[in-house]
Every structure is written in structure tokens, then in C-alpha cells.
Amino acid sequence: MNGNGNGNGNGNGNVKGIGFGETELPHKQLEVLKKAVRLEWITIGFLAVTVFLVFLVMGNSQAMKAAWIEDLLSFIPALVFLVALHVARKKPTAKHPYGYHRSVGVGHLVAAVALVTMGTFLLVDSASGLITAEHPSIGSVELFGQVFWLGWLMMGVMALIALPPVFIGRVKMELARELHDKVLYADAAMNKADWMTAVGSIIGVGGIGLGLWWADSAAALFIAGSILWDGLKNMRAAVEDLMDARAMTFDDSKPHPIVNKVDEYLRSLDWVADAGSRARDQGHVFHIESFVVPLSRRTVSLADLEKAREGCIALDWKVEDIVLIPVTELPRVVQESQPARA
Amino acid sequence: MNRPIRLRFAATALGLAVGLSGCAPSFPADPEATLDRVSGGTLRVGISPNGEWTDITDEGEASGIEVTLVEGFAETIDAEVAWVEGGEEQLFTQLHEGTLDMVIGGLTDKTPWVNKGAVTKPFAEVTTSTGVERHVMATAMGENAFLLELEQFLLNQEGAP
Numbered sequence: 001m002n003g004n005g006n007g008n009g010n011g012n013g014n015v016k017g018i019g020f021g022e023t024e025l026p027h028k029q030l031e032v033l034k035k036a037v038r039l040e041w042i043t044i045g046f047l048a049v050t051v052f053l054v055f056l057v058m059g060n061s062q063a064m065k066a067a068w069i070e071d072l073l074s075f076i077p078a079l080v081f082l083v084a085l086h087v088a089r090k091k092p093t094a095k096h097p098y099g100y101h102r103s104v105g106v107g108h109l110v111a112a113v114a115l116v117t118m119g120t121f122l123l124v125d126s127a128s129g130l131i132t133a134e135h136p137s138i139g140s141v142e143l144f145g146q147v148f149w150l151g152w153l154m155m156g157v158m159a160l161i162a163l164p165p166v167f168i169g170r171v172k173m174e175l176a177r178e179l180h181d182k183v184l185y186a187d188a189a190m191n192k193a194d195w196m197t198a199v200g201s202i203i204g205v206g207g208i209g210l211g212l213w214w215a216d217s218a219a220a221l222f223i224a225g226s227i228l229w230d231g232l233k234n235m236r237a238a239v240e241d242l243m244d245a246r247a248m249t250f251d252d253s254k255p256h257p258i259v260n261k262v263d264e265y266l267r268s269l270d271w272v273a274d275a276g277s278r279a280r281d282q283g284h285v286f287h288i289e290s291f292v293v294p295l296s297r298r299t300v301s302l303a304d305l306e307k308a309r310e311g312c313i314a315l316d317w318k319v320e321d322i323v324l325i326p327v328t329e330l331p332r333v334v335q336e337s338q339p340a341r342a
Numbered sequence: 343m344n345r346p347i348r349l350r351f352a353a354t355a356l357g358l359a360v361g362l363s364g365c366a367p368s369f370p371a372d373p374e375a376t377l378d379r380v381s382g383g384t385l386r387v388g389i390s391p392n393g394e395w396t397d398i399t400d401e402g403e404a405s406g407i408e409v410t411l412v413e414g415f416a417e418t419i420d421a422e423v424a425w426v427e428g429g430e431e432q433l434f435t436q437l438h439e440g441t442l443d444m445v446i447g448g449l450t451d452k453t454p455w456v457n458k459g460a461v462t463k464p465f466a467e468v469t470t471s472t473g474v475e476r477h478v479m480a481t482a483m484g485e486n487a488f489l490l491e492l493e494q495f496l497l498n499q500e501g502a503p
Contacts, residue, residue, distance in 0.1 A: 060460075135373055135484020137460030140493040147494055149370050149486070211371030213484045 020088045020284045021099030023320040032178040037085070039175070040078045040184075043168055043191070047074055050161045057154050060136045062129050063204030063219035064154055066122050067197050070227055074165075074194070076114050077187035080107035084183060088283055098321070104283030105242045108183050112234035119228025126220035135213040138205070154205045162198030165191040180250050180284055180318060182241070186234045193230075197223050246337060247279040247286050258286065258316050263338065265315060266290055269308055271298050276334030288312070288322040291330050300326055370486035376443055377419070377488040385421040387412055388433035390447030395477070398427050408446040408479065411465070415495045434458040437482055444492070445480040455480065460489055465496035 019025045025033060051071050058064035087103035090096075141150040169191030176185035200219045207215020237252050247256040259279045266275035277290040290312070294300045305324050312322050372378070380386075389404055391397050396406040404425045416423045426433070426442060436442045438458040449455075451464055460483050464476035479496070481489045 135482075137481075137484050137489060138370065138486050139460070139463060139489045140497070142497065147497055149490055151370055151486075208484075208486065209370040211373045211375075211487075213373045 021090065021092055021101055021320075023285050023317060026317050029178060029317060032175050033085075036172065036175040036179060036181070036184055037082065039168060039172055040081050040187075043078045043165075043187075044075065046164060046168070047071055047078070051075075053157050053161070057141075057150065057157050059138050059150050059154065061138060061151075061154060061201070061205055061208065061216050062126055062134075062136060063201040063216050063223065064158075066126065066220040066223040066227075067158065067201040069118055069122060070194075070197050070223060073115060073118055073227065074187075074190060076111045077183055077190060080111050081181070081183045081187060083107060084283070098282065098287065101282035101285055102242070104181065104183055105238055105281075108186065108234065108238035109242065111183065111186065112231050112238050115227055115231030116235055117231075119224055119226075119231050122224035123221065123228060126217050126224050130214060130217040130221065133213070134217070136208055136216045138208055149209070151205045151209050155202045158198045158202050158205075162195045165194035169194070176250050182237060182250060182252075182281075185250050186230075186237075190230055193226065196226060200226075241281050244280040247281040256281075256286070258318060259288065260338075261315050262288060262290060262312050262319065262322070265311055266292055266308060269304075269311075271295055271300060271304055272308075274330055276330045276338055278334055278337065282321070285318045285320050288319060289325060290322060291325050291327045291334055293328065293330060294326055368487050370490060372485040372487045374440065374482065374485060376482055376485040377491055380421045380443055380488070381419045383421060384424050385412075385416050385419075386424050386426060386441070386443045388426045388428060388436060388442045388445040388447075390428060390430050390433055390445070392448030395448035396446055398425060402427075407466075408448070408477075411496065411499065412444075412446060412479075414499075415492060418495055419491065430455065434480070437480060440482060443482055443485075443488070449478050449480060451476045451478050453478065453480070459483060460485070462489065462493050462496060465499060 051068065054064065054068045054071060058068050084103040084107040087100045090100045092099040138149065138151050138154075140147050141153055143153065169188045172184055172188035172191060176182070176188050200222050204216040204219025207219065240248075240252075247259060248254065249256050256279070259277055262277050262279075263275050266272050266277075271294055272292050273295045274293040275290060277288050279286045279288040292308070305326070309322060309324055312324075313319050368377070389396050389398055389409070392406075394406060395408045396404070397409075398404045402425060404423075413423060426436070428436070430445075430447060433442065433445045433447070434455045435458065437445050445459060449461070451461060453461060459480035461478040461480050464478055466477040468475045468477065479492065481492060
């Protein structure tokens with residue numbers, strides 16, 4: 001029996017409200033979502049100022065160029081989050097029966113590929129600067145009637161913009177956990193690590209000031225490496241989700257506990273002998289297929305199945321699209337994925 | 343990156359910055375010590391003849407607006423100017439190789455030689471039939487103390503933009 005088909009007719013599908021596809025967000029998550037959207041707009045505003053300032057002062061420093069490109073790339077996760085959110089809200093249609101949740105995964109992959117591409121470009125660019133021994137030239141700047149070395153201004157700007165993203169990132173991390181949003185998580189992780197870029201470019205420019213021409217390219221290499229690393233990490237996570245790997249927590253640290261909870265709940269029902277589920281992460285919500293083995297000599301009624309399905313949905317807001325399948329024996333993958341049972 | 347490593351990274355960076363800034367003679371410093379060498383010594387200047395800006399006779403007598411500026415600059419750092427005449431490509435190759443300290447020749451900020459030399463901020467603006475020309479000089483790449491010294495001199499001249 002396909003529980004989802006029934007659910008659309010008489011379930012939450014008719015209720016109006018903000019959510020992801022058919023999924024209504026609980027009050028708490030709704031607040032978190034609003035906060036996340038606000039924070040992303042703040043991030044975009046902050047980045048716009050940052051990109052403009054760094055562009056004004058970056059001069060011939062390779063490290064400053066790398067930092068500037070990283071700031072430019074930081075727009076992508078923030079924009080992807082906002083766009084994916086807009087798309088994921090759409091209700092499932094005949095053409096898109098699973099809804100639009102995967103927009104998050106697509107956005108995640110796009111952001112990751114952008115990071116990998118630019119990281120690689122910067123790595124090659126900076127390494128060639130080091131190999132051909134390019135000596136970066138930084139001259140003077142006139143500001144408020146004072147003539148001084150432009151490097152001071154570079155270091156000042158980088159010191160100024162180093163810390164705010166760290167605080168924004170910390171807050172976003174918590175929101176990403178609540179919303180189970182991996183794009184927001186990737187964005188938060190990048191923001192949190194942003195100060196290293198700033199410190200890296202300060203060291204690079206400071207090195208130029210000390211007459212160490214290689215310090216600039218070396219610092220740029222470090223920044224390029226961190227961009228590439230971010231990209232590869234996120235690309236892997238995005239591809240895993242698009243490949244329907246088992247649902248993990250928002251930071252991909254462990255299998256998501258909700259799948260086990262569903263199994264445990266189903267097993268606790270009086271007509272169920274055994275149960276096992278496979279779940280895929282659609283973006284914010286999970287699609288779960290639960291196999292249930294009814295007790296022998298017990299007739300399973302439609303009402304039993306319907307009640308079991310509603311019970312599962314009540315466990316967590318991420319469980320909405322769940323399908324119950326009565327079987328005589330659990331499929332192999334489901335048996336293997338279960339933790340050892342007492 | 344976990345917390346102890348991050349803290350150690352920050353501490354090292356800070357220590358390095360403080361430690362290194364204490365031992366530099368000037369900030370910014372020249373990797374090849376150009377300013378130190380030419381102060382009280384010889385300033386090797388490549389000159390490419392270009393109208394009223396730069397000219398040089400067969401006897402090696404240099405003249406022009408930029409020649410006057412360079413001689414004035416040399417005076418401030420107590421240097422003797424050694425003129426080397428040539429075409430732009432030849433001079434910029436020498437500048438890049440380190441056998442010249444600077445190059446003049448009516449260069450503007452549109453000069454294509456930016457990979458072989460560091461250009462100063464414009465020291466003169468001239469309106470011509472093709473638009474505004476911003477005149478610059480070129481110094482050896484990455485010799486930032488020298489570049490800064492020259493730029494500060496040029497900015498203090500009358501008629502600097």
C-alpha cells in the first residue's frame with residue numbers, strides 16, 4: 001500500500017502554510033527558518049561591502065586576490081540557500097510527484113563545483129607566481145591627505161572583516177541543525193573558517209612588507225588550498241545525497257537517528273513482527289520506505305496501516321513522505337543497515 | 343579544524359607577525375635592498391627618448407621633464423644617476439633582470455610592461471586629442487621601499503595630480 005497516495009487526499013496537503021512541499025513546518029522550525037533567511041540577507045549585505053572594500057585595496061597582492069575571490073564565492077552558498085528554499089516550498093505536482101526538495105541537493109552540488117573550480121584555478125595561479133618568483137609590488141596610497149604604504153590599508157581592511165563572519169557562521173550552524181539544511185551548514189562552516197583567510201592574507205601582505213616576496217604567494221596557496229578543500233568536502237557530501245546514500249545528520253557525522261526511531265516505533269506495534277526502513281535525504285525532509293513483517297495469523301487491516309503511518313509522521317516533521325510496505329521477509333539492505341538489536 | 347589546532351594556529355600567526363615586525367629595518371622593505379644600495383650610491387636609470395618627457399644626446403647628456411624629476415629624486419637620497427639609453431623592450435628586460443633600478447620614457451599608466459616593472463602612481467596628467475594621459479615611471483618589481491620613496495617624492499612635486 002502506498003501511504004503517500006492516501007495522505008495527500010485527506011492529510012496535511014490541504015492545509016495552507018509555510019513549509020517544504022507537503023511538509024508543514026512546526027512553529028519552532030518556522031521561526032528558525034525566518035531567522036536563517038534574515039541572516040543570509042545580512043551575510044549577502046556584509047559580503048557586498050567586503051567584496052567592494054577588498055577590491056579597492058587589493059593591488060598586486062596574490063593573497064589579497066585569493067581572499068577577494070573567496071569572498072566572491074561566499075555569495076554562492078547564501079544565494080543557493082535562498083533560491084533552493086524558494087523552490088523547495090513548491091507543492092508536488094503530477095510532473096514532480098516527489099516535490100522539489102532536491103533543489104537543495106542541486107544547489108549544494110553547484111556551490112561545491114564552483115568552489116573546486118576556483119580553488120584549483122587559484123592554486124595553479126599562486127603556485128606559478130611562486131615558481132616564476134614574481135615579486136609583488138605594492139606602492140603608496142593617499143587617504144585623508146596622508147601618503148602611506150598601501151599594504152597597511154590592506155592589512156587594516158582584512159583585520160576589520162575577519163571576525164563578523166565567524167559570529168554569523170556560529171549562529172547559522174545552530175539553525176542548520178534545526179532545519180536539517182546542508183547548504184546552510186556548508187555556508188556556516190565556510191563563514192566560521194573565514195577568519196583564516198583574513199589572517200592568511202594579512203600574513204602575506206605583512207611578509208611583502210618585510211621584504212619576503214614569497215610570503216604573498218605562499219599565503220595565497222594556503223587560501224586556495226582551503227577553498228579547494230571546502231569544495232571537495234561539499235562535493236562529496238552533495239553527491240552522496242544525490243546518490244540516495246542513507247540519510248545522515250545535517251553535518252554528515254552519523255546516520256540520522258530518526259530512521260531508527262521509525263523502525264522502533266513500528267516494531268512496538270502489536271501486529272508487527274519485524275520492521276526495517278530505508279530513507280533518503282530529499283533536502284530538508286526524508287522519503288522513507290518502511291518494510292513491515294506482520295505477525296503470522298494476524299490479518300492486517302487498512303486501518304492498522306493508516307494508524308502506523310500517522311504514528312511515524314508524528315515522530316518528526318522530516319517524516320512526511322513515508323510508504324509502508326507489508327512483506328513476508330525484510331529485504332537484505334534493510335536488514336544489513338540496522339544496528340545490532342538486543 | 344578543531345579548537346586546539348585553531349588556537350595554536352592563531353597564536354603562531356600572531357607570534358610570527360610580532361616577531362618579524364621587530365627585526366625589519368624598514369617597512370615595507372626591499373627584497374633586493376634597492377633603496378639601501380642606491381642611497382648614497384648610484385641610481386641606474388633606463389631612459390627611452392620620448393619628446394619633451396625624456397631625451398638624451400649622443401654624448402649621454404639627458405634632459406626633459408622626467409629627467410629633471412629623477413635628478414631631483416636622486417638628490418633627496420644622495421645618489422648619482424647613471425643613465426642607460428635604450429628602447430623600451432630592452433630597458434624593461436634589464437629592469438626585470440635587475441641590472442636597472444628604474445625606467446623612464448614618457449610612460450603612461452596604460453603601459454603594457456606591467457609584468458616587467460612596477461609602475462608608480464601617476465605624477466602628471468596631460469589632456470591630448472586622444473584623451474587624458476596619466477604619466478608614470480617604472481621601478482624594479484617588488485622593491486617596495488624604493489617604490490614608496492619615489493612615489494612620495496613624486497606626489498610632493500608641484501603639478502602632481
